[in-house]
Amino acid sequence: MRQDDAYIHVTKVYDGGVHMDLFKNTMVSAMDKSLDGLWKRQEVISQNIANFETPGYKRKYVSFEDDLKSALESKVASKNETISKIDGTRVSTEEDETATMRLDGNGVDLEQENIDMVRTSYQYMYSQRVLSDHFSRLRCAISEGQRS
Amino acid sequence: MAFLNSLNIAGSGLTASRLRMDVISENIANYSTTKTEDGGPYRRKSVVYEAVEDKSFGSILKDRLNGDQTTAGVQVSEIVEDPSDFNYVYNPTHPDADENGYVAMPNVDVTQEMLDMMSVTRVYDMNINALNAMKGMAARALEIGR
Numbered sequence: 001m002r003q004d005d006a007y008i009h010v011t012k013v014y015d016g017g018v019h020m021d022l023f024k025n026t027m028v029s030a031m032d033k034s035l036d037g038l039w040k041r042q043e044v045i046s047q048n049i050a051n052f053e054t055p056g057y058k059r060k061y062v063s064f065e066d067d068l069k070s071a072l073e074s075k076v077a078s079k080n081e082t083i084s085k086i087d088g089t090r091v092s093t094e095e096d097e098t099a100t101m102r103l104d105g106n107g108v109d110l111e112q113e114n115i116d117m118v119r120t121s122y123q124y125m126y127s128q129r130v131l132s133d134h135f136s137r138l139r140c141a142i143s144e145g146q147r148s
Numbered sequence: 149m150a151f152l153n154s155l156n157i158a159g160s161g162l163t164a165s166r167l168r169m170d171v172i173s174e175n176i177a178n179y180s181t182t183k184t185e186d187g188g189p190y191r192r193k194s195v196v197y198e199a200v201e202d203k204s205f206g207s208i209l210k211d212r213l214n215g216d217q218t219t220a221g222v223q224v225s226e227i228v229e230d231p232s233d234f235n236y237v238y239n240p241t242h243p244d245a246d247e248n249g250y251v252a253m254p255n256v257d258v259t260q261e262m263l264d265m266m267s268v269t270r271v272y273d274m275n276i277n278a279l280n281a282m283k284g285m286a287a288r289a290l291e292i293g294r
Contacts, residue, residue: 046158051197054198117277121285131292131293132292135292
């Protein structure tokens with residue numbers, strides 16, 4: 001997507017014989033994926049809440065953390081391979097068939113969704129902070145510490 | 149689905165709740181209506197919700213590629229009339245009374261309507277919460293690299 005020549009030219013610096021990508025390392029990729037996954041989760045939570053009164057609607061949930069964790073822990077030769085593994089992590093939406101708490105077959109628990117919503121918001125905030133701090137450090141290095 | 153289109157999910161929930169609220173108001177307003185266009189007393193109405201899937205090409209393609217499900221909110225599929233029996237009240241002086249003096253009154257139960265109204269209000273609030281949460285996340289995403 002962003003792998004056009006200009007981007008590669010600008011972001012790859014020559015570091016002791018190894019091409020290093022400033023904006024694309026394991027941490028940035030993992031946080032990128034985490035933000036994507038959390039956004040999708042929030043979307044699905046909205047969907048569940050909107051369908052609180054739809055008969056027969058089953059609650060949906062998003063999972064990506066386990067996949068992301070195994071991508072991060074995978075033992076591969078190079079950093080680039082880890083990054084491509086992280087980028088290939090699937091954010092999957094599944095339906096919870098078992099959850100039924102009401103007579104109309106609807107499986108949405110409003111309180112649970114509310115808690116999940118708050119948790120997702122905060123997780124998003126944490127990931128965002130980690131990314132921001134990373135870019136702050138980069139900026140600090142670029143400006144030789146004069147301005148953070 | 150595009151970034152800010154996600155707000156439409158909570159938006160659809162708000163629209164659906166508002167329509168349900170309108171229908172509840174109509175039921176309460178017509179608590180003692182004995183004449184309607186179809187003849188006969190008013191029948192209690194209720195809404196039927198259904199989950200909507202995003203049917204756009206981009207969304208379906210994305211789903212096939214990633215194997216996950218679309219999310220597009222909720223909509224009211226139809227407004228149905230309650231087929232249950234009317235309440236018969238003895239009132240021989242009423243112009244719509246039958247030969248025995250009984251008047252067919254609408255099958256609206258005000259307690260039921262009030263309960264429904266409370267639950268709709270709660271769902272409406274929750275949809276607003278969801279909207280605000282997504283809005284906050286979108287605002288925070290803008291802070292990256294600031």
